[in-house]
Amino acid sequence: MTEQLSTTFNSLREAWLQHRPDERQRREDLLRLRSAFKASLPQMTEAISRDFGHRSAHESMLAEAMIVLKEIDHCLHKLKKWMKPQRRKAGWQFWPAKAEIRFVPLGVVGILSPWNYPVNLSLTPLISAIAAGNHVFLKPSEHTPHTNAYLTRLLHDCFPQNRVSIIQGGADIAAAFSSLPFDHLFFTGSTAVGKKVMAAAAKNLTPVTLELGGKSPALIAPDADLTKTVSRILTGKLFNAGQTCIAPDYVLLPENQLETFIAECQSQTAQRYNEANGQTDYTAIINESQYKRLTGLADDASIRGHKVIPLLSLNDTQKAENRHILPPMLVINPDDDSAIMQEEIFGPLLPVKTYRSYDEALRYIITRDRPLAFYIFSSSNEPVENALSNVVAGSVCINDTLYQFACANLPFGGVGMSGMGHYHGEEGFKTFSKVMPVLRKYNPAATDYLRPPYGRFADTLIRFLTK
Structure with a gap:
């Protein structure tokens, strides 16, 4: 199974390196997911209820369907704005120059989702990761096998397996999954398990978002x-x-x-x-x-x-x-x-x-x-x-x-023992992006003159810049 994890991960990364999703693909992916998800809501509520033994269909629609659909719609509405580079002031000291922030997709994102809201807490971070231009590897909870089967069918219908993949298994698979060299790892669950996920991710210096719990x-x-x-x-x-x-x-x-x-x-x-x-x-x-x-x-x-x-x-x-x-x-x-x-x-x-x-x-x-x-x-x-x-x-x-x-x-x-990092909306988009600063320099440049051997010009310029 560990070999399968690595093979799937490598397939996701290679596909992303060959073709990073542009705005058009991200929109098409989100629209396709929305359509398939909405059409399958009766199957979703039935699968969740079977896993729980009994769960109110109204609560599944409110907590799973409504949240997911709303998140997709929000991302579609705001995506162009979020992707647009943001101008920043370079400062007169760097004249002539222009500064901006670009939001660059990270690559392959891992998502470990829990059993209590198995659809919402799988798809909501996945939507943010897709909107940000990433490929996704999802590991849902082993306690919801019927919902996992539903999610597998849904995602396989919507995405190529080298763009979004899902794997099932218990704690041993979750541990191996956490040790993969993801570009970002997203975990929702208990504080105790969150500590183990963070320790596993640390071996690859993988940044993590931990959505934990505690006593509210x-x-x-x-x-x-x-x-x-x-x-x-x-x-x-x-x-x-x-x-x-x-x-x-x-x-x-x-x-x-x-x-x-x-x-x-x-x-x-x-x-x-x-x-x-x-x-x-x-x-x-x-x-x-x-x-x-x-x-x-x-x-x-x-x-x-x-x-x-x-x-x-x-x-x-x-x-x-x-x-x-x-x-x-x-x-x-x-x-x-x-x-x-x-x-x-x-x-x-x-x-x-x-x-x-x-x-x-x-x-x-x-x-x-x-x-x-x-x-x-x-x-x-x-x-x-x-x-x-x-x-x-x-x-x-x-x-x-x-x-x-x-x-x-x-x-x-969360904060402290209840977690770290954010998602939903623009913050989710930024979580799964590298906020990359870019400084564009023009002529003339002070560095053409500010170099060893330093002399009077350097002394004068330093006094001016530090006064």
């Missing part, structure tokens, strides 16, 4: 509209059953609002996932391993004496059809050393921690690893600006959740 807080200010706040937090937390890297990982709220918050969560969850529709909109946990990990977090909280509140009673049909349906739960004021507060949850469990002062809540956030997402809820501007002045996060959404990822004009990326 939702901070509720004392003046927030609690009913609306609960609604938007639940949307962010329960979408895809919490299997979202930017899902609210825990909530901080004033201690005098705790009981109202719990009651609102119970009421609103029951309204969303009622037995009348068979709770068909509630997504399953991807596999047995993740299911056991999440139930282990809930069990650890219970053993420690923390209050665990289920928000949904599953009907018998759901229990019989899919063992990986995990009801959403609140965990009230867990200790910081409990398992649920030590790792990214990535599921429908929501720790709720109370605070006495707003400054105390901010201090709690800023003394921990920098999150991939930060959510702040308030009815006034002062608490928001106070939070924005103190918290460093990969992305921020005010008075809602998740939407910052869907905004094509905003870059997306």
